Amino acid sequence: MTRIARRHRRLALLLGSIAAFLGLALAAPSTPNAADDARLVILGFDGADGRTVEELIAAHPGRYPNFERLRDTGTFARLETVAPPESPVSWAALNTGQNPAKTGVPGFIKRNLGSAPFPGFGHLIEETKPLADFDGTPIPSWGPGAMAGAAGVLVFVVFLLVLAVLLKIRVVVAAVIALVLGGVGGWCGYTVRGLLPEEYSRYTNPNQARNFWDYLGDDGVDSLVLGAAQAFDMPSPGGARVLAGLGVPDARGKIGDWFIYTTSEEVFEEPPVGKDTPTAGKVFRVHARDGKIASKIYGPANFWAEEKIGAKIARYDEELNDPSLDYSSSLELIERKNEAVDRLADVKREGTTLPLEIQIGDGAAKIKIGDEEQQVAVGAWSDYYHLTFEFNWLLKVHAITRVKLIQLEPHCELFVNTLDIDPEKPPFWQALSTPFAFSAELARDNGPFETYGWPTATMPFKDGVVAPELLMEDVEFTMRWRERLTYNSLQRNDWDVLMSVFSTTDRVQHMMYQYYDEGHPMYVAEEAAKTFPFFGETITRKDAIPAIYQQMDRILGTVIDEHLGPNDTLLVCSDHGFQSFRRQVNINNWLAENGYLKLRYPLTKANKGHDMLRFVDWSGTKAYCLGLGFIYLNLKGREPQGIVDPSEADEVLAQIRTDLLAAEDEETGARICNDAYVVKDIHGGPYLDAEADLLTGFAPTYRVSWGTTLGGIYLVENDDGSYELGPVCIDNDKNWSGGHVSVALPDVAGVFFSNRKVEIPEDGVSLLHIAPTAIDLLGGDVPPEMDLPPLTVN
Numbered sequence: 001m002t003r004i005a006r007r008h009r010r011l012a013l014l015l016g017s018i019a020a021f022l023g024l025a026l027a028a029p030s031t032p033n034a035a036d037d038a039r040l041v042i043l044g045f046d047g048a049d050g051r052t053v054e055e056l057i058a059a060h061p062g063r064y065p066n067f068e069r070l071r072d073t074g075t076f077a078r079l080e081t082v083a084p085p086e087s088p089v090s091w092a093a094l095n096t097g098q099n100p101a102k103t104g105v106p107g108f109i110k111r112n113l114g115s116a117p118f119p120g121f122g123h124l125i126e127e128t129k130p131l132a133d134f135d136g137t138p139i140p141s142w143g144p145g146a147m148a149g150a151a152g153v154l155v156f157v158v159f160l161l162v163l164a165v166l167l168k169i170r171v172v173v174a175a176v177i178a179l180v181l182g183g184v185g186g187w188c189g190y191t192v193r194g195l196l197p198e199e200y201s202r203y204t205n206p207n208q209a210r211n212f213w214d215y216l217g218d219d220g221v222d223s224l225v226l227g228a229a230q231a232f233d234m235p236s237p238g239g240a241r242v243l244a245g246l247g248v249p250d251a252r253g254k255i256g257d258w259f260i261y262t263t264s265e266e267v268f269e270e271p272p273v274g275k276d277t278p279t280a281g282k283v284f285r286v287h288a289r290d291g292k293i294a295s296k297i298y299g300p301a302n303f304w305a306e307e308k309i310g311a312k313i314a315r316y317d318e319e320l321n322d323p324s325l326d327y328s329s330s331l332e333l334i335e336r337k338n339e340a341v342d343r344l345a346d347v348k349r350e351g352t353t354l355p356l357e358i359q360i361g362d363g364a365a366k367i368k369i370g371d372e373e374q375q376v377a378v379g380a381w382s383d384y385y386h387l388t389f390e391f392n393w394l395l396k397v398h399a400i401t402r403v404k405l406i407q408l409e410p411h412c413e414l415f416v417n418t419l420d421i422d423p424e425k426p427p428f429w430q431a432l433s434t435p436f437a438f439s440a441e442l443a444r445d446n447g448p449f450e451t452y453g454w455p456t457a458t459m460p461f462k463d464g465v466v467a468p469e470l471l472m473e474d475v476e477f478t479m480r481w482r483e484r485l486t487y488n489s490l491q492r493n494d495w496d497v498l499m500s501v502f503s504t505t506d507r508v509q510h511m512m513y514q515y516y517d518e519g520h521p522m523y524v525a526e527e528a529a530k531t532f533p534f535f536g537e538t539i540t541r542k543d544a545i546p547a548i549y550q551q552m553d554r555i556l557g558t559v560i561d562e563h564l565g566p567n568d569t570l571l572v573c574s575d576h577g578f579q580s581f582r583r584q585v586n587i588n589n590w591l592a593e594n595g596y597l598k599l600r601y602p603l604t605k606a607n608k609g610h611d612m613l614r615f616v617d618w619s620g621t622k623a624y625c626l627g628l629g630f631i632y633l634n635l636k637g638r639e640p641q642g643i644v645d646p647s648e649a650d651e652v653l654a655q656i657r658t659d660l661l662a663a664e665d666e667e668t669g670a671r672i673c674n675d676a677y678v679v680k681d682i683h684g685g686p687y688l689d690a691e692a693d694l695l696t697g698f699a700p701t702y703r704v705s706w707g708t709t710l711g712g713i714y715l716v717e718n719d720d721g722s723y724e725l726g727p728v729c730i731d732n733d734k735n736w737s738g739g740h741v742s743v744a745l746p747d748v749a750g751v752f753f754s755n756r757k758v759e760i761p762e763d764g765v766s767l768l769h770i771a772p773t774a775i776d777l778l779g780g781d782v783p784p785e786m787d788l789p790p791l792t793v794n
Helices: 003-027 050-059 065-073 087-096 144-166 171-193 212-218 303-320 327-350 438-446 458-462 468-490 504-516 541-562 587-593 646-662 767-777
Strands: 040-045 075-080 109-113 117-121 125-130 199-204 223-228 240-244 258-262 281-285 292-298 353-360 364-369 372-377 385-390 396-401 403-407 413-416 497-502 531-534 537-540 569-573 579-585 623-626 630-633 673-678 694-698 701-704 715-717 723-725 729-731 750-754
Touching (some): 050 065, 050 750, 065 541, 065 750, 109 630, 199 303, 212 223, 212 240, 212 767, 223 468, 240 438, 258 292, 303 327, 364 403, 372 403, 468 504, 504 541, 587 623, 587 723, 630 646, 646 694, 694 701
Antiparallel strands (some): 075 750, 109 117, 125 199, 292 353, 364 372, 385 396, 403 413, 579 729, 623 630, 673 694, 715 723
């Protein structure tokens, strides 16, 4: 070895050692509580109520030590929400610092205009998106011809080089062989490209405003956000890693479908049709033979097969329209077309499926879904099942779910929870996070977790097909995996601001107020006294709401004591508060009684319930209601049959508001409305037209009725079979016994905590303060489109 070579070798070793040292130094995790770090942690608790927190602290000193600690050494205040106080609206406003007329998120339900007004989703948009618009497809999204040409040329070139250069075959012979193989490659490329549909139907997000972490990302500030509501399918700049929350659909492309398989003789509807529940559930009658049940789990619609079969039917139609077609050929084509039509109907009815097998044992059952089998005891939940629904060998949807074996006697009953998109393998057309691979990173580091935007089994309990204990078990499960994601993320050293949202405070209050509020029409002392285990303790149903606030308090303590550095700022917030929901208000009944809505007679059974305003005589109607307390004028030039002149709109709205504020419950004499909001007076932005004209602000314990939501009216049947207008106010008889939508804003104020002293503005803290405050704390400039200035944090 020469002197120069030895010198180069020593230099290489030295540089390698330095690189290795730097690599170890950079890879070593920094201490989360390092004194020179000044980070921001935001914890969101959906539905956490300021009034309730105050009452619990006062009634049980010492039971909520971290609420008290933050109140005494930092800051506590009620947090004003926005109108309407609905989670999609409120979280979008909180995350962006902008009112709903700027975000474009009007509510869970909004009014659409066709030949007549009709309801539709306000927090989701159904769209069909072409393959070419997606990134991360398993193969290039070129057209079939381009794919065939590219594959053919590639195969031809590769084999020509191999044969002529490496194997020394004569060029002419090699070219002929390569050309043949290129043709095969082209055919394969064309065939493989046919395995991906041209279009994908899915839900996307209507939010049009940038979130605070997007602005911070522009300035190089790293954000990590978990469970971000109304933030799915949104671009984010570098530095923002976001796991989406509320709004994300399930693996079926639906809004939280769930299933019950039962051998009960009281259920007759068998798979795949089943018996629909009022929300998104299906109950299937299955049969046990020799201790075995065989059925299917129903996955997403097989849109690939639907597209292929539909194209085949279209070709048959085109051929059948050929005037030169002879009679016998036309009969053969008609037969083929009918077979394809039947096949399409079968595909649409079943979609993709996996076999479900239940082997009934003594106090337990072996439950097999697809290739995975677990032994599940009666009353117990399974671990996750990992499911793969195949459209073809290239196109698949991966899902996870859990099941609970509710009972084996006197009949078998199995609950199958929502099929969540597997966070480790989301389909390219339905991202769960930004960047796309972030959800998989979280799953690898933390294990699987639920991804549907409304986790916890509220709807099965609302529909009365499961017990509240199943709900509370699922609440605990959801809260534990959210804690795991949060604590592990807090330990990372790659963020400046971390936000994590917990949804379970909201879910428990929605469903368990009937046991907490002794004045609720569904309150029964014996039912409220029933006990169940919750986070290692035995509690009563009546204590479920205080218990979920105890868990919130516990989480705050863990974050403060184990994860918060001395220079870190903690902000705790919620999107809205809560009230008991005792009485329903049939707003269209009230509008009719007060002369704002003209009924179309005779009233019939077809008009009863969720009838999408079919009872309205538009020629004499000034206002109508659909959605969660949304009143719209029948405005000339906007509504298809509008009669209110725009010059009269302000006067009509003012009169409706005055009359609402004077309205009383006919049965109790109580005033039902504390406020009503003329939307254009409180909101401003490019999407104001997507909102209602007037929003109700009901008094505590009153809420818009279930029937009103989809444009319904409440009718009562007379002895002669005729129908007449029913009362405006009626009891709430649903398990969904707590609420916040359509309630006056001060009566559903959320919570605001901080570990630092915050100067409270004279008119209070609003959730619109959170985004500008976050930007200001991280040294950024608050953008002018935000509605409020940052809070002063000392």
